[in-house]
Amino acid sequence: MSAVADLAALPRAGEDAPARCAHCGESLKGPGRFCCAGCAGAYRLVAELGLERYYRGRALDPALRPPRPPEDEVDAALYAEASPDGTAALHLMIDGLHCPACVWLIESALRRQREVIEARVNLTTRRLRLVWRGQRDGGAKLVGLIQRLGYRVVPYDPRRVAGLASEEERRLLRALAVAGFAAGNVMLLSVAVWAGVAGEMGAATRDLMHWISALIALPAIAYAGQPFFRAAAGALRRGRATMDVPITIGVTLAAGMSLYETIAGGAHAYFDSSVTLLFFLLIGRYLDLRARGRARSAAEQLLGFMAQPATVIGADGATRRVPAASVAIGASVLAAAGERIGVDGTVAAGRSAVDKSLIDGESLPADIAPGSAVLAGMVNLLAPVTIAVTAAGERTFLAEIVRLMEAAEQGRARLVLLADRVARLYAPAVHGLALATFAFWLLRAPWQAALLNAVAVLIITCPCALGLAVPAVQVIASGRLMRRGILLKSPTALERLAAVDTVVFDKTGTLTLGRLDLAAPPADGEALRLAAGLAVASRHPLSQALRRAGPEAPALPGVVEHPGAGLGAATAAGEVRLGSRSFCGVSASDDDGLPELWLARPGRAPQRFVFADAPRPDAAPVIERLKRSGKRVVLLSGDRRQAVAATAAALGIADWQAGLAPGEKASALAALAAEGRKTLMVGDGLNDAPALASAYCSISPATAADVSQTAADIVFQGLSLGAVTEALAVARRSLALVRENIAFAILYNALAVPLAMLGLATPLIAALAMSSSSLIVVGNALRLTRGAP
Amino acid sequence: MNGLLLLIPVALALGLAGLAAFLWALQSGQFDDLDGAAGRILFDDEKDDRPAGPPNPPSPRRSP
Numbered sequence: 001m002s003a004v005a006d007l008a009a010l011p012r013a014g015e016d017a018p019a020r021c022a023h024c025g026e027s028l029k030g031p032g033r034f035c036c037a038g039c040a041g042a043y044r045l046v047a048e049l050g051l052e053r054y055y056r057g058r059a060l061d062p063a064l065r066p067p068r069p070p071e072d073e074v075d076a077a078l079y080a081e082a083s084p085d086g087t088a089a090l091h092l093m094i095d096g097l098h099c100p101a102c103v104w105l106i107e108s109a110l111r112r113q114r115e116v117i118e119a120r121v122n123l124t125t126r127r128l129r130l131v132w133r134g135q136r137d138g139g140a141k142l143v144g145l146i147q148r149l150g151y152r153v154v155p156y157d158p159r160r161v162a163g164l165a166s167e168e169e170r171r172l173l174r175a176l177a178v179a180g181f182a183a184g185n186v187m188l189l190s191v192a193v194w195a196g197v198a199g200e201m202g203a204a205t206r207d208l209m210h211w212i213s214a215l216i217a218l219p220a221i222a223y224a225g226q227p228f229f230r231a232a233a234g235a236l237r238r239g240r241a242t243m244d245v246p247i248t249i250g251v252t253l254a255a256g257m258s259l260y261e262t263i264a265g266g267a268h269a270y271f272d273s274s275v276t277l278l279f280f281l282l283i284g285r286y287l288d289l290r291a292r293g294r295a296r297s298a299a300e301q302l303l304g305f306m307a308q309p310a311t312v313i314g315a316d317g318a319t320r321r322v323p324a325a326s327v328a329i330g331a332s333v334l335a336a337a338g339e340r341i342g343v344d345g346t347v348a349a350g351r352s353a354v355d356k357s358l359i360d361g362e363s364l365p366a367d368i369a370p371g372s373a374v375l376a377g378m379v380n381l382l383a384p385v386t387i388a389v390t391a392a393g394e395r396t397f398l399a400e401i402v403r404l405m406e407a408a409e410q411g412r413a414r415l416v417l418l419a420d421r422v423a424r425l426y427a428p429a430v431h432g433l434a435l436a437t438f439a440f441w442l443l444r445a446p447w448q449a450a451l452l453n454a455v456a457v458l459i460i461t462c463p464c465a466l467g468l469a470v471p472a473v474q475v476i477a478s479g480r481l482m483r484r485g486i487l488l489k490s491p492t493a494l495e496r497l498a499a500v501d502t503v504v505f506d507k508t509g510t511l512t513l514g515r516l517d518l519a520a521p522p523a524d525g526e527a528l529r530l531a532a533g534l535a536v537a538s539r540h541p542l543s544q545a546l547r548r549a550g551p552e553a554p555a556l557p558g559v560v561e562h563p564g565a566g567l568g569a570a571t572a573a574g575e576v577r578l579g580s581r582s583f584c585g586v587s588a589s590d591d592d593g594l595p596e597l598w599l600a601r602p603g604r605a606p607q608r609f610v611f612a613d614a615p616r617p618d619a620a621p622v623i624e625r626l627k628r629s630g631k632r633v634v635l636l637s638g639d640r641r642q643a644v645a646a647t648a649a650a651l652g653i654a655d656w657q658a659g660l661a662p663g664e665k666a667s668a669l670a671a672l673a674a675e676g677r678k679t680l681m682v683g684d685g686l687n688d689a690p691a692l693a694s695a696y697c698s699i700s701p702a703t704a705a706d707v708s709q710t711a712a713d714i715v716f717q718g719l720s721l722g723a724v725t726e727a728l729a730v731a732r733r734s735l736a737l738v739r740e741n742i743a744f745a746i747l748y749n750a751l752a753v754p755l756a757m758l759g760l761a762t763p764l765i766a767a768l769a770m771s772s773s774s775l776i777v778v779g780n781a782l783r784l785t786r787g788a789p
Numbered sequence: 790m791n792g793l794l795l796l797i798p799v800a801l802a803l804g805l806a807g808l809a810a811f812l813w814a815l816q817s818g819q820f821d822d823l824d825g826a827a828g829r830i831l832f833d834d835e836k837d838d839r840p841a842g843p844p845n846p847p848s849p850r851r852s853p
Contacts, residue, residue, distance in 0.1 A: 057831065100828020123825030173815055181808040185801060205793075212797060 022055075024066040024150060031552065038069035042150045049109050058101035067096050067150030079155035080136040087117060090139045092128045094121065095152035106146055113142060128153075172286045175224040179279040182220030183272075186213045190272040194764050203265065210262040210269045217271035221255050224278050227285060243423045246430060250458050251278060257455045268452055270459050273766050280774050284471035310342045311335075313386065324376070327392040335380040335387055338539055343392045347372045350385030351563035353540060354378040364516070364595045364640075365541060367564040381539050382563045418470070418495055418735075422742055430461045430749075437757045453759045460756040460766050461749050468774055469741035472781035477734040480785060485702075485717035486727050493713035495738075496697040497731035499678045503626050503724070504669065504691070506683035507637035507647055510701065512613040513719070514684070516541050516595055518549040519612040527607040529553045531599045534567050534578045542597050543567070543578075545611055566597070574602030594642065613643070615651060622721045623651050629728075632677070636665050638687050665691035682724055683712075699724060730784070737784060741777045748773045 019028045023039035023046075034040040046054055060066070080090040097103065103121040110119035110130065115138060118131040128146075132138055146153055189209045196206060228251070232244035254274040261268045310324040313332040324342025327333060332348060335341050341354070353365040356378045365381055368374060374387060376396040391397075434457045441450035478488045488494065505511050522528055532550030535543035537559035547553075556576075559569045566579010577584050577600040584600035586608075595611040626633050635656035637644045644658035657668065669691050672679050681688070681695030684703060692698040692711040700712035716723035752769050755761055814820065 053832075100825060100831060103825055103828070104832040121825065122822040123828070124822045170815060170820075173820065174812060177808055177811050177815070181804055185804050188800070189797075212801075216801070 021066075021068075024068040025060045026066050026068070035551075036068065038148075039150070042067070042069050042148055045109075045145075045148055046105070049112055051105055051108055054101050054105040057104070059099045061098045067098070067102070069148055069150050070152045080139040082136045087131055087133050088136045088139060089129070089131045090143070090155060092130065092143070092146070092153045092155055094126050094128055094146070095154065096150065097121070097123060097126050102151070105149060106151065109145060109149060110142060113145070116142065169286070169289055172227060172282065172289060175227060176279070176282040176286055178220050179224035179275060179282050182216050182224070183275045183279040186217050186272045186275050189213050190763070190767065206267070207262065207265050210258075210271075213269065213271040214259055214262050217275050218255060218259065220275060221251060221278060224282060225251055228278075228281070240424075246423065246427045247277075247281065249431075250274075250461075253455050254459045257452065261452075264448075266452075268456070268763055270763050270766060273459060273763065273770055276767070277770065280468060284468055284475065310392075324392060327389050329389055329391065331389045333387045333389055334384060335374075336384050337380060337382055339380055341374055341378050341380055341387065342376055343387065343389045344375050344396045345373075345387040345389040345391070347374060348386045348388045350383055352380055352382040352385050353563065354380055355541065364643075369564060381541070382561060418738060418742075430458065433461075433753060433757065434458050440757075441759065449759070453756065456759070456761040456766070457753060457756040460752045460761050460769060468777050469745055470738055472778045473734045473737045473741065473784065476781050476784045477730050481727060481730055484723065484726055486723050487702075487715045487717075488713070489715060490713040493697060494731045494734050496678075496713070497680065497728060498735035500631070500680040500697055500728065502632040502634060502672055502677040502679045504634045504636055504672070504679050504681045504683075504695065505623075505653075506665075506681075506685060506688045506691075507635060507639055507644055508613060509684040509703065510616075510682055510688075511619050511635070511647060511651065511721070512615050514613065514703070516545045516611040516613050518545055519594075519610045521549060522607055522609065524607060527599055527601075528609075530556070530576065530601070531578050531597070531607070531609065534559055534569055534576065534599075537561060538567055542595060542609075542611055546597070546609065571602075576601050594646075612646075615647065616719055616721045619721050620651050622725055623653060625725050626728075627652075634672070636660055636668055636691070638662070638665070638685070662687040662690050666694045669695050680724075680728075681712075682721075699727065734784060737781055741780055744776060744780070745773065 020026070021028055021035035021039050022033040023043045024035060026035050028035055034043065046052060080088045082088045094106070100123060103123050106121055106128065107119050110116050113132075115132045115134050116130070117133060118129065121128045130139070130142060132142060143153055189212055193206055193209050225248070228244050228247050232248040235244055251274045254270040258269040258271050258274070260266075310322060310327050311319050311334040312322055312327055313319055313334055319334060327343050333341075333343055333345065337352070347368050347370050349370060351367070351369050353367050354374060355365050356375070368385065374380075376392075434454045437457050438450050438454035441453050474494060477494055481488060508514050528546075528550045530553075532546045532553035533556040535546040536553075536555040538544075538561055556569050556571075559567050561567055562579070562583070565583040566577055568575055568577045568579075570576075578597060581596070581598050584598035584606050586598050586600075586606050597609045597611070599607040599609070601607075623633055633653055633655065635644065635648050635651075635653045637647075637656070637658050638660050639658060641658045644656055648654075648656040660668065665688065669679055669681060673696065678696045681692050681698040682700075683689075683692055683698070684701050688700075689711045692700060697714075698712040699714040699716060702715050702717040714727055716727070748769070752761075755765070819826070
């Protein structure tokens with residue numbers, strides 16, 4: 001993270017770096033110290049609480065959401081839990097935590113509230129546990145405080161979300177600690193034995209060393225080997241041979257035979273080899289799990305943004321807040337302006353506009369009037385409306401999309417990894433060779449010696465190099481990607497990514513920023529000032545785009561919003577109107593389908609404002625690079641034809657389709673797959689989720705809907721689309737390294753196995769061969785950290 | 790030889806003590822937030838200056 005470098009760009013004590021908001025650090029367009037009223041409020045609040053140290057100590061991460069107070073409000077009291085001793089507790093996920101200073105700010109601000117008993121933020125998982133004295137609804141004030149400081153919060157149910165991953169992580173870490181302790185001590189004793197091979201050590205001393213080693217190693221193997229034993233048992237039950245099977249057999253046989261040798265007073269004790277093998281492999285497993293756990297928690301952060309409660313209007317006119325999933329069909333639900341609708345239904349009363357980008361990728365809001373259908377997931381923008389519910393919970397269109405996606409995802413689970421394919425061949429080959437060795441020596445020597453040689457074959461072909469070949473590369477590759485803000489969620493993603501030959505993009509929010517902005521400021525600056533002044537009164541995205549274009553314009557008094565038409569205000573000269581062309585009395589028929597607003601002023605010609613959803617800053621070069629590297633680039637969008645055509649032309653994509661429903665996107669991908677193409681889907685909207693799940697591999701930005709993040713294999717942070725090419729390049733290089741590692745492991749075995757079959761292997765040779773092969777494999781993987789991908 | 794009989798148990802006991810300490814730290818949640826713990830020490834000189842109220846006033850018990 002380049003967070004530290006960013007320190008320099010932030011306001012220091014006493015002076016302000018120019019053109020940066022003093023609170024959120026975003027670059028400023030207009031004069032003043034703050035980008036918005038929310039940030040000014042947050043700055044005041046921090047000062048009131050006496051926590052200004054925050055601004056000196058923090059390091060903002062430009063890839064994350066700036067700490068700007070959010071507008072949406074969270075009904076925290078519904079999720080708080082009261083306990084009988086008069087306290088209440090709330091678990092929150094916090095979006096926008098940048099650094100330890102953020103943790104300190106939130107904790108200190110909360111602890112200054114008289115009723116707060118406990119406030120603890122976990123920076124790794126981005127979760128806050130909050131306990132206060134009093135009733136459940138006391139939480140609303142505390143949650144409001146966190147939001148006013150600039151953080152988005154999502155309540156979550158700790159029983160549902162937390163637990164599983166971290167419990168697994170702890171179990172592996174415990175196993176790792178035990179294996180590490182055993183490996184260190186057994187190796188210490190083994191070195192003494194090897195040093196004594198020259199002759200000074202008597203047989204009795206050697207046996208004592210072996211017995212102590214057994215005492216340490218056997219319990220350690222029994223405990224630390226469990227992750228492998230259990231996975232191997234599971235794989236065998238399903239009739240498959242994964243890498244866990246030869247690991248389990250090798251470790252168990254080595255331990256068993258060493259015990260036998262120790263009892264018999266022999267020289268061939270392999271306790272050190274089996275324990276170090278476990279130790280190395282557990283390191284790989286733990287790092288792998290940790291990397292994936294991080295990606296998971298990033299996706300979880302956004303979980304629940306959609307779980308908004310609904311306001312039900314009872315027969316007596318009273319309103320009640322209930323979870324959206326439990327609303328009855330036929331009930332009346334009130335959707336306030338700015339609220340995400342939680343149910344499917346038809347509008348019963350009121351006029352407004354909805355943002356339906358989550359459902360179909362459409363960038364322009366749609367007007368709704370009594371009789372219009374609305375779907376769960378849309379955001380009501382302008383005015384409150386009453387909705388007659390037709391479906392809620394599992395029956396909504398939104399839930400249908402999630403089901404579509406799960407179905408597609410199951411089809412992908414059949415993919416077999418390269419390492420598993422090797423393991424399938426490796427296990428029978430090694431076991432066959434061991435059996436042949438046993439048979440060969442049985443004819444020439446007593447059965448004990450024959451067994452000893454057979455087991456030596458199993459140990460020397462120890463799957464160490466093979467077992468580390470893939471995880472080592474994967475851990476280093478995911479570490480490298482994570483530093484660039486790219487999180488691998490699926491363990492097979494890298495391997496699939498390397499095979500991709502077609503890249504499919506979504507438009508809104510993926511190739512573009514998903515936000516409408518004024519395309520070109522009009523020549524008439526006065527018109528822009530007036531329009532921006534009118535627009536202050538509205539939450540419509542086009543109005544907000546005007547506000548961003550003219551932030552310094554004073555708000556016009558007495559603005560009236562006409563939902564579905566525009567804004568009007570009476571001035572001394574007459575009525576000023578801002579809105580659709582019919583509302584402003586424009587009759588010209590030059591409608592090109594682009595998002596527009598008109599400004600009608602008394603005595604002047606109407607002024608037109610055109611808006612566009614700007615492409616991500618590096619979209620064009622990324623697509624150019626993809627095309628140069630021989631990839632086919634396709635654009636599939638649910639947006640209108642004109643908007644898609646404009647973006648495709650601007651970015652040089654010849655192959656595009658517009659107006660696709662979520663299911664149609666998935667079938668377009670299926671058609672590409674039928675042509676034998678390996679597709680990489682890049683998308684963010686909920687409407688992309690089925691396509692993300694059915695593509696060969698998928699990437700989603702961290703700003704995407706949480707369902708999409710869950711569906712995607714890879715999640716990237718920040719505005720740069722360069723993450724796509726970076727991930728592709730790293731994947732290609734890691735696959736090459738994995739192949740090299742596997743080839744090396746096979747070569748090593750080809751040299752070592754004949755030695756063991758001839759009965760020439762000793763514990764010293766086994767330990768040397770094993771450690772050196774593991775180190776070479778890891779060293780080769782480390783090459784990935786250096787140089788360009 | 791006699792030295793070995795003393796030193797090996799001592800070495801093992803020290804190793805076990807380290808292992809036990811690590812497992813205890815893991816169990817008590819000290820490895821739950823590695824990123825946060827690293828930065829926490831930079832800020833922890835702040836004293837708890839919340840207005841002194843009555844310690845835990847007995848709140849009326851009501852079933853939730």
